[in-house]
Amino acid sequence: MQKQNNAVNKLHSEIMERSGQDFYNCIQCGKCTAGCPVLSAMDLHPREVLLYLQLGQEEKLLSSKTPWICASCFTCGARCIKNLDLSRIMEAIRVKILRPRGAACLSPGEIPKEQLEKLPQQALVSGFRKYTR
């Protein structure tokens, strides 16, 4: 139990340090969720991501689809009344999963050939930057 707590605490501080965001400042107003353009595909709402961090239940975030659906559009950050940049927290969760694996959540073979030929370079460079390390 102690070991598990230490691991969870480590994850908690890693997300805070890597994102540079003090999520305890969040007052759960929900403006981030209200403005999110890809909310319908998320299993946890942006506000809930902050809530689980405040509750010390950050392990729930590692199995959530939400950080992978986030398109880093920065709308949540633009509207946050406490100046939190949630896109940085989403990135800190993604890199937590990607860095140790040194592996990919996306490989070129997964992209259908027809789509691969049509996609602009910018889509491929940004996609591989976000989903691989």
Add this chain to the structure above:
Amino acid sequence: MSYLYFPGCTLKDKAASAMEKTALMAAAELGLPLEEIDEWQCCGAVYPLTEDELITLVSPSRTIFAAKDRPVVTLCSACYHVLKRTRQRLAADKDARDKISSYLEEEYPGETPVLHYLELLRDELGWDALKEKVKMPLEGRRLAAYYGCMLLRPAEEMAFDNPERPRIMEDFLQALGAEVITFPFRTKCCGAYLAVTEKQVMEDASNNIVKMALEYGAEELTTSCPLCRYNLEQTPAVKEGKIKVSFFSEPLAEALNLEVQEVTN
């Protein structure tokens, strides 16, 4: 004075070569010569969002270092976003600056200005001067500006325009003589790189934007982001020809009456 020009990966490809060709022709016509940076490297397309990630800042930093203190001009919204934020980070974060300088084995050259082409038009030329250069005003053309995310947010770092109520692209289209349509979703995200992994999510996001533009009576959406253009073009309304999507420099070249028939997109 000539400006340094950073093209980025996508403008050298068929997906966005139309933006480069029309913008460079227009710049020459308007007396704003752009000189392509030697041996430039891809900016990385996205800015790294964790405090401890410096390695992906190296490539955009090379551009900032190479420019010395000359202004760097970009066309692509993503290049503008990454280079501008890198510039801001190098200026504000001594630790990051020293590590990158040491890696590149080069002295930090000072605060290189990063400009978007639209800023060059607004601040160096001016809208009135642009209006005077217009030979074929786009009268009666119902054009809407689509900004997307990368030009505007985060507002403190990008310092481009009001993040919720921008006007630079509307002022630009107005100078070209178009009937400017301002619609509510012009700063909403198109789905960006979800085009690669979550096609349906991207299509839903883009569809909302295009439907809103149509509802407000736009016949053409204009953007400076190649990925926005691609995503918006995957929607039924664009595929059915109800509305088209262009790069902002295409109506510019048209209004200046420049011969651009070699551009195929």
